[in-house]
Amino acid sequence: MGSGSALEADEPADKPFVVASTGAQRVITAVDVAAHRLGLRRGIPLAHARAMVPDLTVADADPDSDAEGLHRLALWALRYSPMVAVDPPDGLWIDITGASHLLGGERPLLDDLIRRLAAMGVTARAAIAGTPGAANALARFGHRPVSVIDDGLEVVSALPVAALRLGSEMTVELRRLGFETIGDLEATPRAPLAHRFGTLPGRRLDQVFGRVAEPIMPVVPVETVQARRSLVEPISTAEALQAVIAALVQDLCGQLEQHGLGARTLDLLWHRVDGTMQAIRVGTAKPVRAAPHLTRLLVERIDSVDPGFGIEIAILTATLAEPLSAEEVGRLVAGETDPGTFDEVATIAGLVDVLGNRIGHDRVFRCAPVESDVPERSVTRIPALAPPVPAGWPSKWPRPGRLLTPPEPIETMALMPDHPPMAFTWRGVRRLIKRADGPERIHGEWWRRDREMAAARDYYAVEDHTGERFWLYRSWEGSPDTGPMRWFIHGLFG
Amino acid sequence: MHPEPRPSIALQDLRNRIHQLEIGGRRTVRVLPFGISEVDGRLPGGGLALGAVHEVAEGGDLGVIHAAAATLFAAGILARMTGPVLWCLRASDLYAPALCQVGLDPNRVIYAEAPDEKTLPLLVEEGLRHRGLTAVVGELAKLPMVASRRMQIAAEHSGVTAIILRRWRSPAAASAEIGQPTAAVTRWRVSALPSSPLPAPGIGRRRWRVELVRCRGGVAGEWDIEGCDEEGRLGLPAHLADGSASRQGTLIEGTARAVGLRFGT
Numbered sequence: 117m118g119s120g121s122a123l124e125a126d127e128p129a130d131k132p133f134v135v136a137s138t139g140a141q142r143v144i145t146a147v148d149v150a151a152h153r154l155g156l157r158r159g160i161p162l163a164h165a166r167a168m169v170p171d172l173t174v175a176d177a178d179p180d181s182d183a184e185g186l187h188r189l190a191l192w193a194l195r196y197s198p199m200v201a202v203d204p205p206d207g208l209w210i211d212i213t214g215a216s217h218l219l220g221g222e223r224p225l226l227d228d229l230i231r232r233l234a235a236m237g238v239t240a241r242a243a244i245a246g247t248p249g250a251a252n253a254l255a256r257f258g259h260r261p262v263s264v265i266d267d268g269l270e271v272v273s274a275l276p277v278a279a280l281r282l283g284s285e286m287t288v289e290l291r292r293l294g295f296e297t298i299g300d301l302e303a304t305p306r307a308p309l310a311h312r313f314g315t316l317p318g319r320r321l322d323q324v325f326g327r328v329a330e331p332i333m334p335v336v337p338v339e340t341v342q343a344r345r346s347l348v349e350p351i352s353t354a355e356a357l358q359a360v361i362a363a364l365v366q367d368l369c370g371q372l373e374q375h376g377l378g379a380r381t382l383d384l385l386w387h388r389v390d391g392t393m394q395a396i397r398v399g400t401a402k403p404v405r406a407a408p409h410l411t412r413l414l415v416e417r418i419d420s421v422d423p424g425f426g427i428e429i430a431i432l433t434a435t436l437a438e439p440l441s442a443e444e445v446g447r448l449v450a451g452e453t454d455p456g457t458f459d460e461v462a463t464i465a466g467l468v469d470v471l472g473n474r475i476g477h478d479r480v481f482r483c484a485p486v487e488s489d490v491p492e493r494s495v496t497r498i499p500a501l502a503p504p505v506p507a508g509w510p511s512k513w514p515r516p517g518r519l520l521t522p523p524e525p526i527e528t529m530a531l532m533p534d535h536p537p538m539a540f541t542w543r544g545v546r547r548l549i550k551r552a553d554g555p556e557r558i559h560g561e562w563w564r565r566d567r568e569m570a571a572a573r574d575y576y577a578v579e580d581h582t583g584e585r586f587w588l589y590r591s592w593e594g595s596p597d598t599g600p601m602r603w604f605i606h607g608l609f610g
Numbered sequence: 611m612h613p614e615p616r617p618s619i620a621l622q623d624l625r626n627r628i629h630q631l632e633i634g635g636r637r638t639v640r641v642l643p644f645g646i647s648e649v650d651g652r653l654p655g656g657g658l659a660l661g662a663v664h665e666v667a668e669g670g671d672l673g674v675i676h677a678a679a680a681t682l683f684a685a686g687i688l689a690r691m692t693g694p695v696l697w698c699l700r701a702s703d704l705y706a707p708a709l710c711q712v713g714l715d716p717n718r719v720i721y722a723e724a725p726d727e728k729t730l731p732l733l734v735e736e737g738l739r740h741r742g743l744t745a746v747v748g749e750l751a752k753l754p755m756v757a758s759r760r761m762q763i764a765a766e767h768s769g770v771t772a773i774i775l776r777r778w779r780s781p782a783a784a785s786a787e788i789g790q791p792t793a794a795v796t797r798w799r800v801s802a803l804p805s806s807p808l809p810a811p812g813i814g815r816r817r818w819r820v821e822l823v824r825c826r827g828g829v830a831g832e833w834d835i836e837g838c839d840e841e842g843r844l845g846l847p848a849h850l851a852d853g854s855a856s857r858q859g860t861l862i863e864g865t866a867r868a869v870g871l872r873f874g875t
Contacts, residue, residue, distance in 0.1 A: 464720070467720075475723070475729060476725070495705070505716065509707040515707040517682050517705060519704075545671075551805065585813065610676075
């Protein structure tokens with residue numbers, strides 16, 4: 117994925133701003149939006165640019181600081197996956213294999229990434245594809261600034277040869293020979309190509325299309341708690357991996373204890389003998405230092421590891437570690453047991469973490485009351501391990517076990533005002549109302565939206581001739597006595 | 611199954627021994643009585659077996675889709691237990707205030723929302739292996755024999771009770787599957803009935819027809835019952851009630867589950 121260089125100039129945004137290399141012949145290395153609009157591009161000599169745009173603001177390029185900034189950005193991107201590599205000079209690679217479900221899928225992950233980068237003032241283009249090479253090419257040369265390529269890499273064939281990372285000289289040479297797109301190059305016989313340009317074009321093509329693996333060298337955050345095992349013999353069975361996990365977790369928990377920390381996110385990197393890597397990431401709802409708990413979470417995910425011809429190095433990192441909660445520290449002080457030794461299986465936290473790692477942490481939750489009379493707003497989701505909430509919803513009126521979202525309109529036959537209807541038709545079935553309770557008037561919450569100022573609902577619990585019980589309401593827009601009204605069904609009591 | 615006369619002592623002894631084998635050598639079966647002698651009398655042990663899988667479906671075209679009455683029936687059972695509960699679901703139409711109104715403390719319920727249908731039974735099974743829980747509810751459309759068998763084994767080992775709420779997309783899907791055999795020890799069907807009459811206009815206490823369709827080691831039955839009150843107890847309609855019906859459904863062998871749940875610090 118590519119990202120533009122961060123700009124930290126105090127210049128007004130509308131004045132064109134460029135960064136240019138230092139030295140005898142200065143060349144533009146980055147441009148801002150205003151400069152881009154005026155036709156300035158990366159690679160244009162500065163003298164030429166000055167001729168085009170006289171009032172140009174120029175800053176000296178500082179490649180070392182840029183590289184450092186990129187590295188910092190890579191460390192930040194570890195929030196998305198354990199495998200993040202810098203792709204100099206201006207890009208990042210994030211291997212999201214097996215990590216995207218924690219954010220609800222690939223597209224939400226990408227949107228979140230772009231949004232957070234934008235909030236930091238970084239404009240970025242991003243792409244998700246099956247190979248690092250294809251993602252790199254799409255992020256830089258794709259039509260859309262954000263794209264997800266699910267299957268097939270045909271779209272890559274249409275990209276210019278410059279997307280292959282062959283260096284400017286070779287790219288220019290290839291274009292002179294008439295190779296415009298990656299597809300053109302792919303269609304040409306390899307041997308003459310290799311004869312003239314060496315093996316690089318062939319290798320890049322293979323990497324883009326996934327025929328050979330392209331190892332990426334992930335950044336490792338400093339000052340993190342880490343355990344490492346180099347194995348004498350490569351391992352590949354699930355049992356062996358399990359044994360390594362147990363040993364690593366034991367090491368890690370010892371270190372966590374020294375720092376007084378508990379792990380929130382664990383990354384386990386498996387280095388395979390073929391030079392590629394596999395990663396497992398697990399998260400916990402609260403800081404944890406219990407070895408059995410952490411072991412279990414990691415072992416759960418062994419299925420997702422493809423050991424290939426074997427694994428020779430395993431590195432376990434506590435990517436996110438926080439001080440233990442007061443409760444756990446209290447347990448340590450009070451007694452006998454380290455949090456690592458108590459019966460973790462019987463704690464709810466263990467279950468919440470196992471479920472959370474399987475389906476996503478936001479899908480494991482509790483429901484808590486919110487002070488709102490509007491039924492659909494009166495419930496909120498809170499973390500499963502949040503402290504207990506003062507119990508209950510205050511209303512004495514019965515509430516339905518199943519709430520329809522959104523409420524569905526019904527056709528009614530209402531004979532008297534301020535009474536429930538005599539009959540209603542919902543989903544094509546007409547029901548005669550035998551009994552009813554109500555109305556319970558609920559007013560709009562004008563402090564949320566102006567439109568609710570004059571809105572109100574009159575709720576009725578009704579029972580039809582078969583005994584089915586429904587929650588209906590009459591919606592007022594405007595004055596309760598004069599405005600238009602409509603009937604809805606909002607729930608089923610059972 | 612038919613109501614039987616008193617079996618001979620030898621037969622009873624044999625049954626007990628088979629039962630001991632079935633429950634893996636544990637001495638006693640813990641049960642949660644409904645507090646209605648007519649119902650409890652049909653159930654082996656005198657109540658709903660804990661550490662076992664129970665199936666609850668709802669009758670009627672609306673019931674098979676929304677299962678609103680069955681939901682409250684299940685919630686009422688949970689309300690009469692103590693300790694944390696895992697509620698595995700997929701649709702997000704469950705309305706927590708209603709569970710609270712039948713006595714199920716929202717602090718006790720952890721929800722797990724499955725991203726797809728096939729993950730749902732796995733979540734239920736995971737919960738059932740976890741001794742820290744009291745019960746697991748799963749809102750499932752399909753309950754294949756193998757999956758239910760796995761759940762039953764997990765429940766027997768951990769002592770966690772499972773309630774499988776059957777919910778289908780359509781009445782057609784329901785009728786195709788409702789009769790399929792499962793490893794659940796009981797199968798219930800709950801349907802809404804007109805509420806108890808009141809002297810004034812209005813809706814009285816909710817009433818259900820509760821059918822015990824299948825019960826391993828017990829006898830099927832069918833009752834018209836008043837739905838859960840604010841503590842999750844069922845009741846017999848006044849004109850049918852005898853003295854025992856007012857007994858409260860409390861846990862027999864009360865040491866059973868003393869695990870309390872405390873979230874946070």
